[in-house]
Amino acid sequence: MSKLVLRRLDRNNEEMLINFGPQHPSTHGVLNFLVETDGEVMRRAIPDIGYLHRSLEKIGEMVQYPGYMPYTDRIDYLAAMFANEGYAIAVERLLKIEVPKRAQYLRAISCELNRITSHLVSIGTMATDIGAVTPLVYALRERELLNDLLEALCGARLTYNYHRIGGVAFDMPEGWRDKVLAYLDRLDSSIQEWDRLISTNEIYRKRLGGVAVISRAQAIDYGLSGPNLRGSGVDWDLRRDVPYGAYPDFSFEVPVGCGWAGVVGDCYDRYYVRVLEMAQSSRIIRQALEKMPDGELTAKVSRKPKPEAGEVQSRIESARGELAYYLVSDGTERPYRLRARTGSFMAMGIIEDISPGLMVADLVALIASLDVVAPETDR
């Protein structure tokens, strides 16, 4: 890989080549960027991924269908619920199982709670990368309270392993509903506090506004998805446009970037879309808790499911964009092929083409605004 990259660099020029990572405070995990700079201005930043590759797709071919669920947690450890749900939906489609309504609602609630924790980390680290350390601690404080709730629901704070093929593992604990509602009240006021704290900060807006603009066409061409795509002004959300699970039952808005601090598709838009999405997630959870139906937690699934030979695809709206699983079954207990398409991997692709002309400090803002997480790029 590095040989390949070095060949692509022009050896006759005067630029300095810096390894921006893999041990660097703002690369959000073990990522490397080969940065070619002329002083402060970058000529190019080439992402060099693979430091966190754990063969998760290959492992999928070696374990039985239910046994892969804990591994999906590791695909995206900041938003493990989505990876759980995507895999569960794919296997359910393969087995042609109908998920009970209550389980679907619990999935929606757990995923939206997870979306909030993931976005809190994203916007917090973004502020830190821009140089304001304090907002990160505020975001982590809110996230810890939410982690307590998730822990009460599924027993884990990071790798949840909550979803099951055909449903979810546990029902809501007693009194959990009220705690969640109380937390959501707190969150709504926290989001306003967050705006006062950092979103309206002039330096912050100047650092992010108009920086690393990804145009609408570019965003679509490079396969960006989720908040990154919506930050570029594309109104596309799988929860609304390709509905799955319980999402058709809820009404919510899809925030789209509109150049709050400069140009549509700049870092600030991608950042602020996430802030607004947290409020929408809170709205979805409230509706789900209100309409929560009674019923089974899981459909009847054999302990060693053997789906018919065939192939399916599931797409869900993860916190980092579209998370798609492609499963091929050959009629045995193990998948023949498992493939996960993740938002971060797609987002990494655009960095090399957006980076020329940016400053080194802007690269940090660009990485943070794309919300790239190393395990998702490498799997």
Add this chain to the structure above:
Amino acid sequence: MAQFSFAFPKPGTKKLLVGATLGAALAIPALLAGLLVFLVPMVNKPLLDAFIREKLGHVPATWVGTQWVYAAALFLAGIAMFTFAAITGGIFSWYERRVAARIQSRIGPNRVGVAGFLQWIADAVKLLFKEDLVPGEADAMLFRAAPYFVVAGMTLVLVALPAGQAIVVADLDVGIFYILAVTSFIVVGILLSGWSSNSKWSLFGAIRATAQVVSYEVPAGLAILVPVLMAGTLSTQGLIRAQGGWPWEWFFFRNPAAAVAFFILFISQLAEGNRTPFDLAEAESELVAGYFSEYSGFRFALYFLVEWANLWIIGAVATTLFLGGWQIPGVSAQTWASVRGAGSFPAFGWWALQFVSLGIFAVKTLFLVNVVIWIRWTLPRIRIDQMMNLCWKYLVPAGFAAMLFTLVWQMVATWAPIVEKITALVVFAATVWVTWRFLQQTRKNVSLIAHERVDLSNW
């Protein structure tokens, strides 16, 4: 089940610990004040001459030992200033972490001593015991020498920096100019460390720091010219003597341009001290640790010592130039002279008054130090092109305008002194109003966070 006890200190040792910490917390500032008040006036030549004449019984002009006494006094004063810098730097390092923790709704260091007060000693001891590593590819000599340039730049400033009516090591005629000049030593050290580390990140940080410090010396110099023009002297003590004890006698309030110059100077000092929002040189999220990325142990500690001792310098320079320095309200130059008495040695009241002046100077300086810390933990970092724009497009022209305005203002003030008095009161009233509005807004913001109570019990 195993019992894990994280309680620290253990109940039995608590009283001793509280006592020890409180003792240290009170003794260290008291020791500092004592050092400053009693050692620093000693470098005053007439006092030393009187000491030789009356206590040692020699004629200073002819006695051989005179030079030795001078040298000993200078040595002691130097030790006093360096100790002062080291200890204030250490205490600030603890204080900043505590304040930062409060700002971030954390507790902060609270293990070593009561409220973690002895944390800075623990950190210093830890760093002294660490290996002093020189990277293999580094230019070893320059790498080792670089921190001393930085420390020299910081300590040399203290020579001309007053802290009380007679508390200044050398009341130079070119005091403030001297301070501007020796501050440049820090740039030399930073550039050396960045270059000699042979690390791309260090070089990046060093180039950034150099560009930043050299640029911001221009607006800082222009802003300093404003009080210099008003006082007609470059001497730091002379600048303070030209101001008065009451707020409306300070330079900050006496001239609208001086208020502008104060903010220009303050911003420039933040930039020169590499403090947020101008901490580009050590921008953690971009450059790992900037120019001191490769340092460890003692040399690393020196950089941090300078960083925190610089806090005092930032506050003290601004206090000297704009906020009336050590001037005690209601105590004029005549009062000082009469309290001192006619004898060779000053009377007791004079010494007491020195303490008061030191206290007033320290309070003003510490207020500014708090503002600097508060800014650091509130604002994001600006980008290098924005930093340069701010300097050359806004601060430098504003500094020139303030200087030219002051030239005209001085003529007006000489022609009709009442104008200066009225302006001072108006600017003072405006400042009070702005402060009041600010506090109101803060209260409103605090009340908006209904779920968060200010809890100071867990210190």
